[in-house]
Amino acid sequence: MNPWDTIYLGIKEIWAHKFRSMLTMLGIILGVSSLVAMSALVKGMENGMKEALVAMGGLEKVRVEFQDDLPAYQKHLTDQAPGLLMKDVFALQAGAPLVENITPIVEQHGYRTRINVTYQNKRARPWRLYGTWPGILELEDHRVRHGRMFTELDNEMARSVCVIGVELRNDLFGDPEKTGEEIIPIGKTIRINGQPFTIIGMFEHYMTEKERKELELERLRALENPQPGGVVRDKGRKGSGPSGYVFRLKNNSIFIPLQTMMIQFRAAAGLDETADPRLSGIYMKVRDINVLETALQQIRNVLLVSHGGIEDWSFRTEEDLADGIQLTIKNFRMSGVIIAAIALVVGGIGIMNIMLASISERIREIGIRKAVGATNADVFVQIIIESLVIAVVGGLLGLAVSVMLVNSITAFTPTENDPVVTVEAMLFAFSCSAMVGIVAGMIPALKASKLHPIQALKYD
């Protein structure tokens, strides 16, 4: 039998019961559209998380950090641990060709070490105060919006200059959201723990895609119906989702040259009131992500030599974060797939049900078809095709519905990460629907093809 005839026959049979077929398709439509919409949401979420990963400097970034908890077999050497020193930086520059942009960093927690930043009568507390080299700009994915980053010369001369994050400007000079004008405090002198520093640069305002959209939406609303006067008040910190921390941290940071840090804040900071030459960490970038393992081994070898075999450091890469993102995405995707699979199974049962009803009211027809020469296979294929046509048409409608669904989700929650409808998800969902059609048609088709022609003809 010609396959086109079979398909034509199937479409005709379904067209003869439009309403019934439509109801049956509904299950498949829901299954397919929920599968596509779910994967679109997860994709949007994934994009948001990847954004945070990039903001942290990407996967290539490797941090070597001091760690006084030595491996068990070296515990007795704890008091001899040298810590990370500038000589390690130079050793790495000379001996680890797989990494580049090796940047030492001294980091002070604003809250733990009580760093006060003041300007005239205003006070702010930065989250972090970093003393480092200009190379940090690339490593931490920082972008200077106003002024300039300090240079190697500033570092060499240990100048009292700083580059600040936007939040500190907001605290010390005023928030453009409240004052209505953007203050650029370049050239102003602030005091960090009482010591004067000149602001030579300010970073851009880092925010997540979500925050950006919220801001835009607020502006639009303000344009549409301007609030007349009144006291502008802070409504507390806005929730910015799980990926927001990185951005807030970057907005609340102050950067000064490493030498300045060492001289002004570390010269007498050790426990025994002597200068503390130890670095908090050495940041660097692997030249190629594919040689990450080798590069780590190279760093280890260099540091083992310069530390006299004492392993008083640890590696921090963003692999953990990346793995975490992968895991979260996997979980979301899994739950989405399970929901959609349930919907598809229900849809498939609907199809099977309707096909069973359909063949039992067409037993006589099947008998006639067999009497005039239809083989069992012809009958089997005919029923399968009918079920397949229902599923495929349902699948196509489901794809259309899924696009509408995603659009309406975007319309209802404009600030969330945009769901991204992918072609792969659509293809996958569509092939799932086709598969459901075939599987659901199997039992009815088998039942129909096994009918004995005489019994079928006698059936009323």
Next chain:
Amino acid sequence: MALVELRNIRKTYHLGGEVIHALDGVNLDVDQGDFTSIIGPSGSGKSTLMHILGCLDTPSSGSMKLDGMDIHTASTRQLAKIRGEKIGFVFQFFNLLPKLNVAQNVELPLIYQGTPGRERSKRAMLALDMVGLQDRAKHRPSQLSGGQQQRVAIARALVNDPRILFADEPTGNLDSHTGELILETFCKLHEEGRTIMLVTHDPEIAALTPKKIEIRDGKIAQDVDAKLSGKQTRFQFKRTTPSSS
């Protein structure tokens, strides 16, 4: 050689432990161009015989040849192919598909032989022409009278140019006048040289056919030429000897 050869055909049904011999050793030859009626009371096995002859069913034992092919050993798939190519059926209840129009109903056997669409409709129109219903091709079966429906069924049986035509009580569901018209159609087909087997319980109809087989309790009780029986019937048709083609 006979078109159909039955040798010692038996058909046994098992109904709740009880064994029923629907056919009990039937021997039968049907020649090309024969117009035979199978007659017998209900339950005599005449329908079973026709189902076996028509390859709708297989015998429990015995051998059967149709057009030189062994039927008793054929698979269900082969049987379906044989039904499609060599056999035409006309049923008591017409058995047309209500959702298809007349032409599509007639085309049905050709679909399963894989005949291309254009040739299908051409042959369907030819077959409808034979029964004089060409102008009803686009009608639904429900829009036709009983006699017209049965003629559509005959056209469907003829469309694949079968070697043998089976009719199971073709007039049973029609009034006597329409029944006559249908029988006339069969006689005409017989004159054109077709092989026809007609199952009936009505002796008057059976008397019309040149050959008559009487079945009783699953056995052939009488296999005689109707001419020899000399019975008069209410049907008055011109009768000619079948042309042997």
